[in-house]
Amino acid sequence: MSQAEKSQAERARLSDPQGSRHPLWTLGLLRSEITTLLRRHRTYALLGVLAAVPVLIGIAVRIETGGGGGGGEGGPDGGAGPAFLAQVTNNGYFLVFAALAATLPVFLPMAVGVVAGDAVAGEANSGTLRYLLVAPAGRTRLLLVKYASVLVFCLIATLVVAVSALAAGALLFPVGDVTTISGTRIGFGEGVVRAALTALVVAVSLTGFAAIGLFVSTLTGSGIGAMAATVGLLITVQILDSIPQLSGVHPYLFAHYWMSFADVLREPVHWDDLSKNFQLQGLYVAVFGSAAWARFTAKDITA
Amino acid sequence: MTDTAAEARDSAPDAAAGAPVIRTRGLTKRYRGGQLAVDGLDLTVPAGSVFGFLGPNGSGKTTTIRMLMGLIDPTSGTAEVLGRPMPEAARTVLPEVGALIEGPALYGFLNGRDNLLRYDRADPTADPRTRRARVGTALERVGLAAASGKKAKAYSLGMKQRLGLAAALLRPRRLLVLDEPTNGLDPQGMREIRLLVRELAAEGTTVFLSSHLLDEIEQVCTHAAVMARGRLIVQGPVADLAARARGRLAVTTPDPGEAARILREHGITGLSTDGDRLTADAPPAAVDLADLNAALVGGGVRVRSFGVERGSLEDAFVALTGEGFDVAG
Numbered sequence: 001m002s003q004a005e006k007s008q009a010e011r012a013r014l015s016d017p018q019g020s021r022h023p024l025w026t027l028g029l030l031r032s033e034i035t036t037l038l039r040r041h042r043t044y045a046l047l048g049v050l051a052a053v054p055v056l057i058g059i060a061v062r063i064e065t066g067g068g069g070g071g072g073e074g075g076p077d078g079g080a081g082p083a084f085l086a087q088v089t090n091n092g093y094f095l096v097f098a099a100l101a102a103t104l105p106v107f108l109p110m111a112v113g114v115v116a117g118d119a120v121a122g123e124a125n126s127g128t129l130r131y132l133l134v135a136p137a138g139r140t141r142l143l144l145v146k147y148a149s150v151l152v153f154c155l156i157a158t159l160v161v162a163v164s165a166l167a168a169g170a171l172l173f174p175v176g177d178v179t180t181i182s183g184t185r186i187g188f189g190e191g192v193v194r195a196a197l198t199a200l201v202v203a204v205s206l207t208g209f210a211a212i213g214l215f216v217s218t219l220t221g222s223g224i225g226a227m228a229a230t231v232g233l234l235i236t237v238q239i240l241d242s243i244p245q246l247s248g249v250h251p252y253l254f255a256h257y258w259m260s261f262a263d264v265l266r267e268p269v270h271w272d273d274l275s276k277n278f279q280l281q282g283l284y285v286a287v288f289g290s291a292a293w294a295r296f297t298a299k300d301i302t303a
Numbered sequence: 304m305t306d307t308a309a310e311a312r313d314s315a316p317d318a319a320a321g322a323p324v325i326r327t328r329g330l331t332k333r334y335r336g337g338q339l340a341v342d343g344l345d346l347t348v349p350a351g352s353v354f355g356f357l358g359p360n361g362s363g364k365t366t367t368i369r370m371l372m373g374l375i376d377p378t379s380g381t382a383e384v385l386g387r388p389m390p391e392a393a394r395t396v397l398p399e400v401g402a403l404i405e406g407p408a409l410y411g412f413l414n415g416r417d418n419l420l421r422y423d424r425a426d427p428t429a430d431p432r433t434r435r436a437r438v439g440t441a442l443e444r445v446g447l448a449a450a451s452g453k454k455a456k457a458y459s460l461g462m463k464q465r466l467g468l469a470a471a472l473l474r475p476r477r478l479l480v481l482d483e484p485t486n487g488l489d490p491q492g493m494r495e496i497r498l499l500v501r502e503l504a505a506e507g508t509t510v511f512l513s514s515h516l517l518d519e520i521e522q523v524c525t526h527a528a529v530m531a532r533g534r535l536i537v538q539g540p541v542a543d544l545a546a547r548a549r550g551r552l553a554v555t556t557p558d559p560g561e562a563a564r565i566l567r568e569h570g571i572t573g574l575s576t577d578g579d580r581l582t583a584d585a586p587p588a589a590v591d592l593a594d595l596n597a598a599l600v601g602g603g604v605r606v607r608s609f610g611v612e613r614g615s616l617e618d619a620f621v622a623l624t625g626e627g628f629d630v631a632g
Contacts, residue, residue, distance in 0.1 A: 028424040028431055036421060040412055127408025131470060134372045134404070135425035136397035142425075301374040 033149040046111040054099035054165035092169025099165035113230035116213025122223035124303040162199040208284030215292040329380035340366040342533040355520030356513040358530035401476040407467025411456030441469040460487035555607040
């Protein structure tokens, strides 16, 4: 314990009969937050839907191609639309990318929107927020823990899609060496590493939207309202992003670079759009994270 | 556990010094709609007291409690809890304060024990090594040990109230703030809470108890304050407050009409008859009760019982506010 901490502990002595305030104990709240999240039926319903999407896509492709084998062209188009569906029949591995491409526009962020929107508003709604705050959890600490748990959910949700897709792909189709978008071949093992990296990139893509959800969550005392507003905003942005006449604002929409995750499968990895995406997400996290903090730390808790 | 309890007692020297545990100066809250919920409150809660915070629903009790707990920022004025300013010192003050505010709030999908574990983890100063033991002790203290494995959504209102109390008792506290603690409890449960409050007070914990039930306050509290329409009407030891209320003269007789006539002749006011029971304002001290009784008997009134009933806090409240204990408009 440093000198500064000692004097702080001294000041806190009256408040803390045990005279001890271990920095790691703070993690107890984060752990509690994550286990609480993972003990809700709602969380499993969301993850269940996300896990089902790759399986459904796999089955549909399998039926469509009449029992697998032989189907689409092995080479990539290098085009903008990373559908990956054509490659799935040759190599089940590509179901990971097909499933991420299918869930990223709506399903994944919707699940994140539900969890993020409910993060603070849900606690306010049930009244548990006041007891957490008089515990005292500390407003900044609670908000950070809430955001951290939403980020953990982003990662879990993305991994659920990726793992489910890899499993379904391996069961329904042959798997083997992977042909990258650039046309080179990499081993299946490295392919799995790339897939994991892709899942991570997708999870990071959701951080900006998660920050928006958290901010909305601090605005209202209604969990349902916050979830609906967050998901509504997502749909609005997706529509705006698809209107060519609004191309001027597209680079500033949080969803604009989401599909850049496919660049991980280039050889070498093509970082241009990926880094633009990361910068944009960082900007959203900074802006809406600060807004959420400003709002939450100044708010009268009357619920 | 024993260590912490001993240290908690050691760390409460101000109980002996009599420094107030809660002190507010001109505490005011005006909500954004312009509604004045609390108006210039000067409240002083002495250490070691069981302090009853009385007032009808809507009189500003809960807003006051929320300001004391740092949940709401006052519009003006100051509040000190355990000698430190709120909400600035919330981080150091609140670990020593247990609170039940506007009823319990629980995670329905968690069982009772896990609810308490979560609240304890929210406190960064709570020792995780003693967490399970402390939660177990708190559950036993409120009589919920047997039901601690049940999901909280299956709890009755009384059980939820008990679990809320257990959350306030997770650590040795110097101050307990209990907002309407007996809500939803059956008479047996209410008695248990009163016992618990007395027990905690005997251990040296100051208990700040808000209620709209006067007899509840009268039974357990040493001090009380009365609020009405956002203002503090009076505060002080319960005995002093009750003494302000004049008692009632009560006569039981089969001849209430004749008795009323005779009493009125002797200058007694505020007469009211209910069957064979006649009550009136207590006579001034100059009047000897024995003379009154003799006059009644002399007038042929058959007296079954005769005497002055002690003033209750409710009488005091009515005398102070000039109104009943109804919801403020």
